[in-house]
Amino acid sequence: MVDESLPPFLKTSPPPTAPPSHARIQALYASTSSQRTTNPTGYNANSQWWSSVLEETLRTGWINGEDGDRLILKVDDSLLSRFEDDQGRRPKGLGGVIEGLVNTTPPTLHPLPQFLSSLPPLHAPASLSSRFIGRPLWWAVSQLNPFGSSTEKIEKEETLWSKYGKGKEYVHIPLLEQSASAFTTHISNNPVLSYTNALYDLESFKEEYAEACFPASSSSKKLSSGVHKLSIKDIEILVKWLYRDCGVVVSDGSIIKVLEADQIPSDHPITEADRGVISVINAQRKVEKQILSIEEQITQSQEKAKKQLAKGQKNAALSYLRSKKQLEELLTKRIASSEQLGSVIRSIDQAKGDVEIMEAYETSTSTLQTILSNPLLSSDRITNTTDALAEVMADQEEIDQAIRIGGELATMGGKRVEIDEDELAAELADLVVEEEEKLAKQQVAEKKEQEASKEREKEPSKKSLEKPIEQSMRKEEQSVIVGLKSSSITENNSESKAKRTSDEEGTNEDWQNRYEDAELRKEAEKRRSQDEQLRKEEKRLLAE
Numbered sequence: 001m002v003d004e005s006l007p008p009f010l011k012t013s014p015p016p017t018a019p020p021s022h023a024r025i026q027a028l029y030a031s032t033s034s035q036r037t038t039n040p041t042g043y044n045a046n047s048q049w050w051s052s053v054l055e056e057t058l059r060t061g062w063i064n065g066e067d068g069d070r071l072i073l074k075v076d077d078s079l080l081s082r083f084e085d086d087q088g089r090r091p092k093g094l095g096g097v098i099e100g101l102v103n104t105t106p107p108t109l110h111p112l113p114q115f116l117s118s119l120p121p122l123h124a125p126a127s128l129s130s131r132f133i134g135r136p137l138w139w140a141v142s143q144l145n146p147f148g149s150s151t152e153k154i155e156k157e158e159t160l161w162s163k164y165g166k167g168k169e170y171v172h173i174p175l176l177e178q179s180a181s182a183f184t185t186h187i188s189n190n191p192v193l194s195y196t197n198a199l200y201d202l203e204s205f206k207e208e209y210a211e212a213c214f215p216a217s218s219s220s221k222k223l224s225s226g227v228h229k230l231s232i233k234d235i236e237i238l239v240k241w242l243y244r245d246c247g248v249v250v251s252d253g254s255i256i257k258v259l260e261a262d263q264i265p266s267d268h269p270i271t272e273a274d275r276g277v278i279s280v281i282n283a284q285r286k287v288e289k290q291i292l293s294i295e296e297q298i299t300q301s302q303e304k305a306k307k308q309l310a311k312g313q314k315n316a317a318l319s320y321l322r323s324k325k326q327l328e329e330l331l332t333k334r335i336a337s338s339e340q341l342g343s344v345i346r347s348i349d350q351a352k353g354d355v356e357i358m359e360a361y362e363t364s365t366s367t368l369q370t371i372l373s374n375p376l377l378s379s380d381r382i383t384n385t386t387d388a389l390a391e392v393m394a395d396q397e398e399i400d401q402a403i404r405i406g407g408e409l410a411t412m413g414g415k416r417v418e419i420d421e422d423e424l425a426a427e428l429a430d431l432v433v434e435e436e437e438k439l440a441k442q443q444v445a446e447k448k449e450q451e452a453s454k455e456r457e458k459e460p461s462k463k464s465l466e467k468p469i470e471q472s473m474r475k476e477e478q479s480v481i482v483g484l485k486s487s488s489i490t491e492n493n494s495e496s497k498a499k500r501t502s503d504e505e506g507t508n509e510d511w512q513n514r515y516e517d518a519e520l521r522k523e524a525e526k527r528r529s530q531d532e533q534l535r536k537e538e539k540r541l542l543a544e
Contacts, residue, residue, distance in 0.1 A: 007085040009053070009062055014222050016056035017049070029089055032157045033096035050097045051108065057082070059175055059215055066226055070215065071175050071234040072112060075165040095161030102164060109170035115237065121245040122173075171237055178215035179230065179238050180246055186212045187248070192258050195352035196345050199277050200256040204285070206235045213238060277348055284341040287334055294331045298324055447535070 003019065010019045020028070031046040057063050058073055063082050073079075075098055080090045101108040110122065155163075186209070192198040200208065210229035230238065239256055242249045243265070250257040252270045255278055259268060305320035375381065 005086070007083060009057055009083060012060070012062065012224055014224065016053050016060065016062070016221075020049075025085075029085070029091050030093075031091075032093040033099075033154060033160055034157070036096075036154055046093070047097050047100050050091065050094065051101060053083075054097070054101075055172060055175065056217065056221060058172055059217065060224055061226070061228065066228075067231065069231045069233050070228075071172055071179065071230065071237050072169055073109065073172055074167065074169045076167045093157055095157050095159075095163075095165055098164040098170075099160045102170065106173065108173055110173055112169040112171055112237075115171045116240060119244075123245060175215045176237060176241055178217075179213045179234075180241055182216060183209060183213045183238070183242060184246070184248060187258065188261075192260065194349045196277055196281060196349050198258045199274055199281065200258070201254060201278055201282065202232060202235055202239070202256070204281070205239065205256050206230065206232055210235065277345075280341060280344055280348070284338060284345065287338045287341065291331065291334050291338060294327050294334060298327045298331065301327065451539075 003022075005022060006019050007025070009016065027042075028046055028049060031043060031050075033043075035043040035046075054063075054073065059070055061068060061070065063073070063079060064070070075094070080094065083094075084090050098109065102111070106123065115122070210231075213230060214228050239249060239251050243251045247265050248259055250259060250265050250268055250270060255270045255274055257268060257270060257274060259265065301320045301324035305317040305324065308314075308317035308320060371377075
């Protein structure tokens, strides 16, 4: 619940600062510059409180109204009246507060006339002469007089109000910096895409950026309900700051050109072409406003004609309809004019884009010519370099082969190992025979296991027939193994003989050996087939 005893500016929603206690408010209203010596800590706290109140009430429009300035503070009696409480009391020490905000480093408040007339940026370091000239004469005399008093002279509140108030206007630098930051952020998020969209006058700049550049509070305080935008005077101050101190726009006071991020202000001054474009743009805007006005008049004439007709005044209704017809003809002409002006603006943008493209072509051409003029890119130099590269690559290949051959000799102990092909063939044959014997024994063991399981289920009388059969099977197995060994030995001997005579007999002898090997394998397979048939026959007899 709002305390009704608070001054009106503290009853706003949200308030510019947290409302203090009643006793604290009385102390704030009674604070004057005389407390600088008697109670410096308390005076500094009071001054900081009033400084934050001045900033926030100026930003939210409490001081100058909704349509008033938000960056410029006018110190006069109307400012004091905005801070009156319900009992009519006014703050007594605002003159000292303003004096402190003006003389602090860097200054919070900057006199408006000096701000507009200053050519160098305000943040630039001042020269020695300007620092000396800016000091009062009594300060210079006191520095020269070693016996002078070092005590700071405290001026009365009435004197400070007369010096820093009485209708003087100041630019609030922190709020101005916040607006400039909002502008650069907006341009970064919404870059200018065409030449004509980068040109403005003060009025069109205000329409485009008055709300987008509104200062955000450093303490993230919310704004009260209503419209919050910069005034035309605020825009003038902001443009001056953006041009002189930030370098993000170019302006001659009436024309404003928004620069891209990589553009330098000195390279893009305001030209007669820029002024001509602004004239065309303003003409189109004026025609568009006329179109809106004509459309509104047509609607009004239509409504008036209906009302007169309802009253029975046909002549008056006819007059309004005639006026409506004339307005419709004028609207058609204005729309055509607006389209024509829009076409001109688009042509200007296209021509400007063509100029930029040609500049890019010229730059790329000169850059490419500079690169191609390098002696390293001459045809003779390229031919010599590629030939030398081919020779070096060939040398590297020879070195690589030599290293590889040397490595092979090193792993062989430096001697060539003679390999006996006959021994390899004999060893291979032994391995084949060994594998075949293992396979045959495995097959015989599996068959014995199967037969034994079957015989255990038969009568004991049949067991007497098993021994002769097993003996015959062992004999057959031994004969098969002997045959395989003999065939392997034969194959081994044949291969050995074939190897010895291969150099003499050539290709025909080699094919003959392969044929004999195939015949031996065929005979061995035939024997295995016969043995298998014999076993099947014996099993059949046992089953009977």
